[in-house]
Amino acid sequence: MNAPALPAAPGIRHRLAALRAALDRHGLAAWVVPSSDPHLSEYLPERWKAREWLSGFTGSAGTLIVTPDFAGLWADSRYWTQAQAQLAGTGIELMKTTSGSSQQHIDWLAERLGPGQTAGVDGTVLALAVARHLQAAMEARGARVRFDLDLVDEVWPGRPGLPDAPVYEHLAPHAPLPRGDKLAHLRERMRAVGAQWHWLSTLDDIAWLFNLRGSDVSYNPVFVAHALVGLDGATLFVAPGKVGADVQEALARDGVRVADYASALPALASLDGTLLVDPRRITWAVREAVPAGVRVVEAINPSTLAKSRKTPAEAEWVRHTMERDGAALAEFFAWFEQALGRERITELTIDERITAARARQPGFVSPSFSTIAGFNANGAMPHYRATEDSHAVIEGRGLLLIDSGGQYLSGTTDITRVVAVGEPTVEHKRDFTLVLKALIAMSRARFPRGIRSPLLDAIARAPLWAEGLDYGHGTGHGVGYFLNVHEGPQVLSFHAAPEPHTAMEPGMITSIEPGLYRPGRWGVRLENLALNQPVPETEFGEWLVFETLTLCPIDTRCIERSLLRDDEAAWLNAYHAEVRRRLAPHVQGDARAWLETRTRPL
Numbered sequence: 001m002n003a004p005a006l007p008a009a010p011g012i013r014h015r016l017a018a019l020r021a022a023l024d025r026h027g028l029a030a031w032v033v034p035s036s037d038p039h040l041s042e043y044l045p046e047r048w049k050a051r052e053w054l055s056g057f058t059g060s061a062g063t064l065i066v067t068p069d070f071a072g073l074w075a076d077s078r079y080w081t082q083a084q085a086q087l088a089g090t091g092i093e094l095m096k097t098t099s100g101s102s103q104q105h106i107d108w109l110a111e112r113l114g115p116g117q118t119a120g121v122d123g124t125v126l127a128l129a130v131a132r133h134l135q136a137a138m139e140a141r142g143a144r145v146r147f148d149l150d151l152v153d154e155v156w157p158g159r160p161g162l163p164d165a166p167v168y169e170h171l172a173p174h175a176p177l178p179r180g181d182k183l184a185h186l187r188e189r190m191r192a193v194g195a196q197w198h199w200l201s202t203l204d205d206i207a208w209l210f211n212l213r214g215s216d217v218s219y220n221p222v223f224v225a226h227a228l229v230g231l232d233g234a235t236l237f238v239a240p241g242k243v244g245a246d247v248q249e250a251l252a253r254d255g256v257r258v259a260d261y262a263s264a265l266p267a268l269a270s271l272d273g274t275l276l277v278d279p280r281r282i283t284w285a286v287r288e289a290v291p292a293g294v295r296v297v298e299a300i301n302p303s304t305l306a307k308s309r310k311t312p313a314e315a316e317w318v319r320h321t322m323e324r325d326g327a328a329l330a331e332f333f334a335w336f337e338q339a340l341g342r343e344r345i346t347e348l349t350i351d352e353r354i355t356a357a358r359a360r361q362p363g364f365v366s367p368s369f370s371t372i373a374g375f376n377a378n379g380a381m382p383h384y385r386a387t388e389d390s391h392a393v394i395e396g397r398g399l400l401l402i403d404s405g406g407q408y409l410s411g412t413t414d415i416t417r418v419v420a421v422g423e424p425t426v427e428h429k430r431d432f433t434l435v436l437k438a439l440i441a442m443s444r445a446r447f448p449r450g451i452r453s454p455l456l457d458a459i460a461r462a463p464l465w466a467e468g469l470d471y472g473h474g475t476g477h478g479v480g481y482f483l484n485v486h487e488g489p490q491v492l493s494f495h496a497a498p499e500p501h502t503a504m505e506p507g508m509i510t511s512i513e514p515g516l517y518r519p520g521r522w523g524v525r526l527e528n529l530a531l532n533q534p535v536p537e538t539e540f541g542e543w544l545v546f547e548t549l550t551l552c553p554i555d556t557r558c559i560e561r562s563l564l565r566d567d568e569a570a571w572l573n574a575y576h577a578e579v580r581r582r583l584a585p586h587v588q589g590d591a592r593a594w595l596e597t598r599t600r601p602l
Helices: 009-026 050-055 077-086 104-112 128-139 151-155 179-192 203-210 245-253 261-269 284-289 302-308 312-339 347-359 376-380 426-443 453-465 566-586 589-598
Strands: 030-033 063-067 070-075 093-096 118-121 144-146 197-200 225-230 234-238 256-260 274-277 295-298 364-367 372-375 398-404 406-408 415-421 446-448 476-478 487-492 509-512 515-518 522-525 528-538 541-548
Touching (some): 009 030, 009 151, 030 050, 070 104, 093 104, 104 128, 118 128, 128 284, 179 197, 179 203, 179 225, 203 225, 203 302, 225 261, 245 256, 261 284, 312 347, 312 406, 312 415, 312 589, 372 376, 376 515, 398 522, 426 515, 426 541, 566 589
Parallel strands (some): 118 144, 197 274
Antiparallel strands (some): 225 234, 372 398, 398 415, 446 541, 476 487, 509 528, 515 522, 528 541
16 A cells, blocks of 8 residues: 555645745745755754645655745655655645756756746755755856745744753763763864864764753654854753753763753854864854854864764674664564464554564663555555555565664664565565675675775675666665664765765774665565674775674575575575574573574575
């Protein structure tokens, strides 16, 4: 079953009409609504879900453009099926973007606006790099852009306010590196570029730097804030009441004071000296607030690079977390295989049961993203999400794809497995095995330290490309440490630019998740997390390999053995032996029996 047409389509049309009236009031020819907030977050607090509120499309990425006589939603192939269904009846047209073309909506807008016309977008939520591109494209046509309006605020009655959940400390032993050490390292980097100040808006950078966590954003243990770090102190800008007295006292001991969130940009506007900012991690409004007399150094946030390289102590905690997560998955899959055909199981049941199994593990905080449980055709949509109104019952024959993860005090997990329901077909087995070969190829790779991560993508795709097959998403993303499940700067995707900051370094944790999708039929994706580990240096330089962290069996019932080389089968057998060794002490009864069965060698 696909996502249904949005029942509130008449409501969407009413909202678009209100927005068009606002366009007319301000003399605008178009309004752009990105999927973003003042912190450029992937998952948005309710207040900034403007694109979803205006369109009804619930995907995590996409851009809406509204003109007096047109409304279009630009989305990539991960969301086409979902968007087509959710936009039905709204008057919004789906504009399909191709991989690597995230700015196609700007090109479209530039072609349609002429001299003297003005487009508008809320500059407080628009990334600076995107704003610069948009402005250049409009000026080339003789048009202009206004960034100083928020039309959504004018037309959204009862718009949610700032989230008010409390901020708490991420403490030792789970936070092995003290806040003071992190600040000292950051200040070293500031001095290296001659900066007296450094501004941060991205929530994962702030949470990592100050060893603080929150729950303002679904699935990511972060809180809404800005931060200004000087050479002698730092200020954390947070909504009043979120930081308790005990946490404020602890921060003060490290020279950090807490100020009102609303005072952030005024504080920035009062600076002098030299300021370090990351142009990819701030909005237009932040850059605009910097006084003209301030010298600005544009470079990647030092914290982005630092937090991507997990310390040995953090890596050890992640290994411990993987054992707990794997035990929860063993418990879940043992129940699933016994209940299949005896109980009514839906895609929603999968989400409930897998979350409940994780919740019984020590240190569990929340899922790390919305569980994807897609049976047969639903598994062919990479970002499918079952709802109460639209979900499949797990029955008959086919493939069930489950992509899930957990946030633990000691790490973040993200895993995808595909399991057989009934006897898999020859076609199922072929697709599954080709994806498995892709996973193995990347997992076994040895690569030079410092290689730009996008360049590695072809290693995973090669077994699929050899058969004329491919998938539309990246092969992997960085993963945080009890932080965002999607973390940069590394990314395994040939569509991404191989820039210096994407270099692979020891300690990075990256997902490896190749896939293959047959629209309307089934999807296959297999995902493990892996840690960059150094191996002995040679005369040709330093080298890294992947240490597989994820501990969960791969369903051998779905494998066509004749398509696996002996060395690939040996890798899988060794992986399953390690999974059995590591998980056995943490499971018993049915889960232990399931583990023994599913890790038998080929």
